[in-house]
Amino acid sequence: MMELLATTWTEFVKYVPIVIVAVVISQIINVLVPKKKMGHKFLPSEKNIAETAAAGVLTPGPLLAYLPLLKTLNSKGLDLSIIVTFITAQTLIGPARLILEVGYFGLPFFIGRLVLALMIATAIGTCFKYLEKKIKF
């Protein structure tokens, strides 16, 4: 049991700095950026969805660390299609997976997954953009 707690603590400490930075950034945005301004900057266009997918893929760490920031951005007017794109891309693949994935399945598999992760996240974001007109989330 002590061994499990020690492993948990090591994993926890590894990601705490990312959580702290994400929370502080979310609060900076929350306090300093007006709602209307954010809404205009994150309109759910195809270009923004694709850019968000790329940002999600490049973002390290667990998604839990970024959820408060996404919630704040959502309350400032960020569209749900952009949020779902980021969540999908961020969870599908990430920089930390490179070594692990190449070790298990080889470089072509990682490259394939990277390309498909971008496409899947963009597709889900685009679907959300249209579904938002039909469903009230």
Add this chain to the structure above:
Amino acid sequence: MSKKKESKLKTIGIKSGKELLFILPIFFIATLIGILIDHFVPNDIINQFIGQNWLISIPIAASIGIIAPIPRYATYPIAFTLFMKGSGFGVAFALIGGEVVFESMVRDIIEIKYFGWKFFAVRAVLSVIFITLGGYAIEILL
């Protein structure tokens, strides 16, 4: 520094502190749950649900990857075992990709709390569809 700026910095500090007090214990519990599942849930339980026909096994793998609360990175050894047994790249892709939903119960609860259950449910359904299609694509390409 003006009083207005000082007040805003103070607000940022207080709000960040409150948010961290809320999220850090949950984050610790989520990490512990992940470690416990990694140690105590045998891979065989998941392995037996995935067969050899990739047209069927890819959507099954995507669904299992999404439904099973397997923590991030913990699917790799399972996916690799299946791959070594001849399940192909598509099943590995679908199983690993499935982590996109239900990876951590705590994270999912927070996501539902923040964005609503409809957002979460639609995301889960769309993920199964597109991860399955991605699995087929990688199976054909590699």
